[in-house]
Amino acid sequence: MNTQYPIARLIPAIGLSALLGMAPVAHAHEAGDLIVRAGGAWVYPNDSSGDVGGFPGNGVEVEDAFSAGLSVTYMLTDTFSIDLLGALPFTHDIKATGPDLGALGRIAEATHLPPTLLANVHIPLQTEKFQPYAGVGINYTFFFDESTSASLEGALGESKIDLDDSIGPAFQVGADYLLTDKWLLNIAVWYIDIDTEATINFKGDPNDPNDDGSTRVNVDIDPWVVMVGAGYRF
Template identity: 45%
Template sequence: MHKSLLSASLFALALAAPLAHAHDAGDIIVRAGAITVNPDADSSSVKVDQGPLAGADLGGKATMSSDTQLGLNFAYMLDSHWGIELLAASPFEHDVKLKGTALGAANGKLGSLKHLPPTLSVVYYPLDPKSAFQPYVGAGINYTWIYDEHVGSEASANGFSNFKAENSWGMAFQVGADYMLTDSVMINAQVRYIDIDTTATVENNAVAPGTRAKVDVDVDPFIYMVGLGYKF
């Protein structure tokens, strides 16, 4: 009798344990970890758009450095397969450099800028919701807020000032996976691609009064994040 009850209990636990891993409707998932933005920047040539030299093409390209910060995800499950997710992070800071321009003094580090990349996505989990391993794909929209642009000390000494970059709207795509360590705790890894386009401008009155140059930059970063999550 006792053996029968023990066997029945173990069988019930075996059936119940996988169910505890399920992402269900109404679940809230919070993830945090290290997130790296790696720009795959491709830019137009640098052109003078204001001042007596307007229309001059200085050639060259703009590049941006990578940065790693604290990343945060907040997800709400609509059912066991579909969810809505918001990406947030502490501010990223990138160095902006120019290379190959006809104006030699412009080459090198122009300055730096910060940005925040809030991204709202719909995510889909294709596997059985009882599985501890939950890969997913997602797509959504990103708004990149660029701020705190400033010219570097060397560029400033060469007459550059008033560095600005426009904010950006764009599509975002991701793949990722959760692995449930307990009923609530998970490890997570994800990769994103975000369409970020901006136009940057900088002034240089040392070249000629009223001179301003601009460059269009397709930032288009790949974003990598690893961390832990908790399901409420």
């Protein structure tokens, strides 16, 4: 019996089945698309601080915050895009930590805006509905409306706090899921390098030549930011 003939027929059939099973990769977005996304944004500081000046072993802690987030993406090609991240202002409580200052609890609050510019790579998949992406860029965070708490002023008297602006790298991963040709759902996560120096000014002791009426502390906020929302593709 000739067994080569059915085997010869089977080999191209297997090859054809394999080719049919290998769907081509696709991009959900195309060059020239403008994508606007908005949603809720949660900031989770991964913070650490140096010692508060004059108080070894005592530092500060930055609390979580929530606001509305916004991102605008322009597709340079089917694969690469630029992304501008913005938000409504975030306001964080700042707490004292350590054996001497920890009892003060909340000592201040500060508001900031963290505009971030990123370059992204969009990863093609075998579906045009789902589009993951990842990017790297630069962040500029500026602080405003800083204020001290009643507990701090009870300890130091009338005082004010000032936080330096920050510039540093930022990283993101995210994904879009297309509901229609225009509307989509989005989730994105950023890690942002935010470092600042906080200066607290108060009325010093006029009888102490070493008391200039100020103290400082370096704070690495370095938050994770999570945004969940919806978008529209133009």
